[in-house]
Amino acid sequence: MARFHRLLRIDLQAQSSTIEEIPVHFEKLFLGGKGLATAYFVNEVPQGIDPLGPENKFIVATGPLNGTISPASSRFEIVTKSPLTGIYLDCNSGGHFGQDLKAAGFDLLILEKSSDKPVLLYIDNDKVSFIDASLIWGKKVYETEKLVRELIEAPEIRVLSIGPAGENLVRFASLSNDFSRNAARGGSGAVLGSKKVKALAVRGSCDIPVADLKALRKSSEKAKTVIFNNPWVEGQRKYGTVRSVGIVNELGFLPVNNFTDGVVPSVESINEISYEKSIGKILSCGECPVACSKGYSRHGVQMEGPEFETVGLFGPNLGVMDPDEIARFNLSCNQYGMDTITAGSMLGALLDTELFTEKNGRKVDIIEDLLKKTATRTGVGNLLAEGPVKVGEHFKIMDKMPQIKGLGFPAYDPRVSYGTSLAYMTADRGACHLRSWPVGREFSGMWAEDDIEGRVEFVKNQQDEKAAEESLIVCQFVYGIGLLDEILAELLSVSTGENWTLADMKIAGERCWTLSRIFSCREGISRKDDYLPEKFSNEGIRKGPLKGKLMSREIQDIMLDKYYSLRGWDENGVPGEELIKRLGLEEWVHD
Amino acid sequence: MTKYLTLDTDRCTGCRICESTCSITTEGVLNRAKSRIHIYRKDVLILNQLFCDQCDEHLCIDVCPTGAISLKNCQVRIDRNLCDGCGKCARVCNKIFLTPEEHFALMCIQCGACVKTCPENALEIKEKECLK
Structure with a gap:
């Protein structure tokens, strides 16, 4: 219940599809969503394959709470091998695509092999159509979504698509649904592009099986109370994520001029009050009572956003303080289908060199031009499309390139705290702020200044819990990061009719986390890849309240030693046999 | 009313x-x-x-071949027992929907x-x- 126990497998080369039953013991071990997708991914994707070749798989997962009336439960998850990092990648998005894929009767969708020519996949419940997409190929995202609706002649369908960047195999190309909601990190858009899939359209009209609908209605009401008692939610509802700009600047860890300064003198032009003037429409994801998405509408530019990360990285990080220019860059990335985070952090390092100066034109025009060239792989854009590592190596700026494992930094300077550094260093997909977020607690004085162990333990536990949260899937902006309230176990249990506790869910999350590391280790990842770039261990933040703060290599080593030991990984960061046995992952470990 | x-x-x-x-x-x-x-x-x-x-045009009533859609106590209503799911009402008005199996119309x-x-x-x- 709340599960269809069904997997839709699509062979793009043969243009055929099959429906498989998902084994119950998989669900018990991995919960659903991210966990289940990871289990299939690691089982099925061989070592050393080209992420942009036909052997890579593109997995979409809904999750047991998706499609139900559990608040903020409409997110969906993508798992694939990243063309940007060469390791495990998962990314997720809100919007309505996931909810409707679930209603088509599927917990998982696996795309395999590649199509010879551009194709639009239309999943209408059990029926899969392969529609010629030659006429849509080349179109930007907004036009693509409109054309897909016109082609299929169904206003109710939901569309997941790529833009020109995905088609051109830009290694940080994103996926879009509901026009401007993106699953952006790590290049899943390029994976779809390599498979010649321009878009997936879905129409779902199955009854969502819920074990106890009456109980779920009650639990959902309770969940709403939990949500609105969360002190973070009120501001989120009013302003969205952009309200963090002022807070992060005040605390001194905003990315400014390629993660150099930590603060700008004033954020007035780019904070939530500034962006409030441009709100054209407030939108929400499926079943969400918070509606944090603030639709920007100004000077012909329209999108959901800009979100905090984009404002930080395209704003102060590039020395741009004009809110409308930031929105313009955001729109370009949305329309081409590219990750604003990796684009913004990589361009920050590039603009920090002497390569591009005012002699080359206005900075904002240079940025816009570079984005276009990247998406189309024109001129220097062909290099930029390869991502931060290739760019860093080419221009010999790897020491300053804000990335870990090839994934560009989010808009928080990790030198702010031990916990933030460790969270970036050990995140499954590379530098990521969404797996653990200890900094709030660190500022609140939860741990003594020198209590590294407490922070390491927190990061490890929160990563496991977050993996479980992304297996449900529910939104962290609404419920907080991790398994913070018993209500999550209650929603899952009454929806599925299975008996889940938070402790069981956390173990499922740990399984997922371990398995993704096993995959990435198989691809060559080890301790050497778990460090911050040199700049962050050698140079202190230049200005503001955190002036002089850095994260020495010695401290990073202390944290990694403690982290690996706590996880049951060896000193090189490889999961050990005992752990694999304890978690019951033997069948996923191949030599 | x-x-x-x-x-x-x-x-x-x-x-x-x-x-x-x-x-x-x-x-x-x-x-x-x-x-x-x-x-x-x-x-x-x-x-x-x-x-x-509940518009005043009542195209749905006009096109319904079985008399399933009618005014009842000042409200436009669909009688599920009479509706055969032909979909004519949904074709003249996008505010009426057919069930996924097209068994009957919903309003x-x-x-x-x-x-x-x-x-x-x-x-x-x-x-x-x-x-x-």
């Missing part, structure tokens, strides 16, 4: 909680495709909210359940002079 549902498009965020509420309340199942109100995405920041608003019955669960208070049941 005729009751009808109204929606404030500025307030509506497109969460579709109304859809799930409607299907549970009127059909006893969780299935947004069986809702009598639908929120579609039309453009980047534009939603299209569709539901019967808002002003029960007010969605009004109660809408987190944005965007929905309201109003009254107007009796339809004739």
Whole structure:
């Protein structure tokens, strides 16, 4: 219940599809969503394959709470091998695509092999159509979504698509649904592009099986109370994520001029009050009572956003303080289908060199031009499309390139705290702020200044819990990061009719986390890849309240030693046999 | 008096909680495709909210070949026993929907359940002079 126990497998080369039953013991071990997708991914994707070749798989997962009336439960998850990092990648998005894929009767969708020519996949419940997409190929995202609706002649369908960047195999190309909601990190858009899939359209009209609908209605009401008692939610509802700009600047860890300064003198032009003037429409994801998405509408530019990360990285990080220019860059990335985070952090390092100066034109025009060239792989854009590592190596700026494992930094300077550094260093997909977020607690004085162990333990536990949260899937902006309230176990249990506790869910999350590391280790990842770039261990933040703060290599080593030991990984960061046995992952470990 | 549902498009965020509420309340199942109100995405920041608003035109009544759609106590209603799911009403009016299996047509019955669960208070049941 709340599960269809069904997997839709699509062979793009043969243009055929099959429906498989998902084994119950998989669900018990991995919960659903991210966990289940990871289990299939690691089982099925061989070592050393080209992420942009036909052997890579593109997995979409809904999750047991998706499609139900559990608040903020409409997110969906993508798992694939990243063309940007060469390791495990998962990314997720809100919007309505996931909810409707679930209603088509599927917990998982696996795309395999590649199509010879551009194709639009239309999943209408059990029926899969392969529609010629030659006429849509080349179109930007907004036009693509409109054309897909016109082609299929169904206003109710939901569309997941790529833009020109995905088609051109830009290694940080994103996926879009509901026009401007993106699953952006790590290049899943390029994976779809390599498979010649321009878009997936879905129409779902199955009854969502819920074990106890009456109980779920009650639990959902309770969940709403939990949500609105969360002190973070009120501001989120009013302003969205952009309200963090002022807070992060005040605390001194905003990315400014390629993660150099930590603060700008004033954020007035780019904070939530500034962006409030441009709100054209407030939108929400499926079943969400918070509606944090603030639709920007100004000077012909329209999108959901800009979100905090984009404002930080395209704003102060590039020395741009004009809110409308930031929105313009955001729109370009949305329309081409590219990750604003990796684009913004990589361009920050590039603009920090002497390569591009005012002699080359206005900075904002240079940025816009570079984005276009990247998406189309024109001129220097062909290099930029390869991502931060290739760019860093080419221009010999790897020491300053804000990335870990090839994934560009989010808009928080990790030198702010031990916990933030460790969270970036050990995140499954590379530098990521969404797996653990200890900094709030660190500022609140939860741990003594020198209590590294407490922070390491927190990061490890929160990563496991977050993996479980992304297996449900529910939104962290609404419920907080991790398994913070018993209500999550209650929603899952009454929806599925299975008996889940938070402790069981956390173990499922740990399984997922371990398995993704096993995959990435198989691809060559080890301790050497778990460090911050040199700049962050050698140079202190230049200005503001955190002036002089850095994260020495010695401290990073202390944290990694403690982290690996706590996880049951060896000193090189490889999961050990005992752990694999304890978690019951033997069948996923191949030599 | 005729009751009808109204929606404030500025307030509506497109969460579709109304859809799930409607299907549970009127059909006893969780299935947004069986809702009598639908929120579609039309453009980047534009939603299209569709539901019967008890208009005065009554094209649905005019085209219904079985007499399933009629005025009852000032309200346009569909008699499920008479409806054969031919879909003519849905073709002349995009505020009427067919069940996924096209067994019969669905139309808002002003029960007010969605009004109660809408987190944005965007929905309201109003009254107007009796339809004739």
